Amino acid sequence: MIDEYKGIGGFFRRRQHPVKILMYIAKYLWLLLIPLAKYLIAMQFDFENWVKTNWVDILTLSVIFGYGILRWVFIYFEIEEDGIIAHTGYFGIEKTQVYFSEMSSMSLCQGYIFRLLGACTVYIDTDAKSIGNTDIRLDISQKQAFRIYELATKRCRNKPKYIFNSQKRSLIIFSLLFSSTLSGMLLTLTFIYQAYRIVGREIEEEFLTKVNTQLEKLAVHIPKYLIVAAAVVTGSWLVSFISNLMRHWGFSCTRCADMLLISSGKGTKRRHVIMRDRINFIDYQQSMFMKLFGICSVQVHCTGYGKRRLELSALVPITTNTAAETSVRLLMPNMPTAGYDVRTGWGDVRRFVTVPLLICLLPGALYEFLCRLIPHFEMVVKTIPDWKSAITNLAVISMLPLVWLVIIKVNAAFNTAAGFENGQCMLSYCKFYRFHRAAVRIDRISKIKITRNPFQRMNGTCHLYVYTSAEGSSRHVVKGLNYERLTAAMAKAGIIDP
Incomplete structure (x- = not known):
């Protein structure tokens, strides 16, 4: 593949998509756009006066443009049959090579704008504990991204495939139940902040004045603070709901060879490749309402998958408890089962x-x-x-x-348990308002800890902490278990000495 990188064509094939230049400098453009917008709004735009007034900003942005172009030139990549090499960092001095056989997951993401421009973002992650962020992140042409995807999944060619497709009705329910007021509020605040940087404080104050006037009219019958609280909670939840629905629309998961191939998204198209032997654990999650109606969502913990902002690492977005078990056996046939050795009641x-x-x-x-x-x-x-x-x-x-x-x-109290059998650790616990039932491979556990406070020593109970490692440490906390039965089960499984 060395010959394809020769000449001027090879130079551009090894570089990221030109849109990356704009991404490098985008956060500085408002320095020039705000004064330009104000001149245009006033209908008094004069190029000569604008240059004289804003020559410092123009000079600064020229330097920034130069910096963006230089970064684009120095950062490049090379695609090989068995892996990819990325030269990143300042002046491309940091070299990262990832073999497809050693990666844990790979993600391809394309938003509306990227699809129009023929660009795509590629994320590649491994279990390398020394790297906290994505091992390789490149914004490249769609053609090159799909080529990397084909090379990474070539083991799936001419192999049987087992496919799980989520129903659209189920995805709507999934988005309703998993939408978070907090995440919606973060999206809304991010949008408001970016808008403020563009339009300036004057327009923002005018908008807030109009909102306050409307609130004064409503406050005759309803307290203003209740109106504001209800609007914030409802609006934030709605933003989160739409975001979740768009992100998981058309969700499909395919088992092929030793991989899981996941695709989803209405606005931003996403493709994920997950190596099944690198999965740390599978987590069946339920809220109280989901538990009452016998439905659950299955999440999977693997380095790189679901770690992007506001992403969920869904394996089965939502289905009935029985269908979830069937789907997991279809997608993860080698996942052994284990019972519970100790329960609360x-x-x-x-x-x-x-x-x-x-x-x-x-x-x-x-x-x-x-x-x-x-x-x-x-x-x-x-x-x-x-x-x-x-x-x-x-x-x-x-x-x-x-x-x-x-x-x-x-x-x-009736859904807390732990068990160790067949190289598997089964944990059932409640974290805040959500119930978890995690199946953790013992060989993927990085640490197990048992703690007892003075009161627990008196009543013979303890807390069990199970850690798995990826980009960071993921912790499962099972509270109130009987100490003697737990230690006996762990000794029987060979985790601790008898």
Whole structure:
């Protein structure tokens, strides 16, 4: 393949897509675009005056453009039959070579703009513990990206394929249940910040003034803070829902040879290649509502997959519990099964709900604290209707998630277990508001830790911590297990000495 990189054509084939030049300098363009936009809006644009007024910005941006072009020239890659070599860093002095047989996962991502320009982003990851970020990330032409994909998956040619396709109705339910107000809020704030950098503070203040005027009209019947809170929560959740739906639309997972080939996405098209022997664990996840209706989502933990911002490492986005087991056996036929050696039950309910119940008392305790700290605070609250209404509403709003947490922890007392068998570690536990059932390969576990506080020593229980390593350490925490039964099961599996 050396001959194809000779001459001027070879020079461009080894470089990233020219759009990468703009990506290098994009965050600095607003320095020039803001004053240019203001001149155009005022309809007084004069090129000569604009250059005289903004010559420092223009000179700075010329240097930035030069920097972007130089980075594009010095950073290049070479495709070989068995791997890829990337020269990155300043002046291309950092060389990274990854063999396709040694990679853990590979991802191809194409957004709307990249598809129009014929560009594609390629991520390649390995289990190299010394590298915290993606081993190789390149923004290259679509043709070259698909070529890398074909070379990496050539072992799948003329091999039988087993395909799982997610139903569109299931994907809508998946997006409804897995949409996060927090992630939606982050997307919204990112958009607002970028818009602020472009349009300037004056337009932003005008927009906020109009919003505040509308809130004043609504606040005649509903408290303003409730309107704002409801709008923020609903709007953020909606943004997250649409983002999740677009990201996982058309989800398909194919088992072929020793790989899993995943494709999904409506706006941004994604293709993933996962080496099955590099998977650390499979995680069946459920919320309380999903548990009631007998549905779950299956996530897979493998270096590189699902680590990009707001990505989920889905293997089966959502389906019934029975169908999930069938799909996992189809996609991961060599995954051994294991039972549970130690469980919690009725006798452990009190230990699971004690802390959440104490947290439920916090709103009342805070009110009592303020009454004692501030003289006449209680009298003022009771005599001012707005204050009394606001505090009552806030107390109710804050109590709802806390009471819901108590209900979940009661359920968690009957769904916490651990087992070790057939080279597999089975863990069932609850983390905050979500239930997990993880199947972890023992040879992929980096550390196991058992902790006991003084109270646990008295009642014979412990906490089990199981760690797996990829870009960072992933931790499973199983709480309230019987210490003697757990250590006996681990000794029987050869994990600890008898």
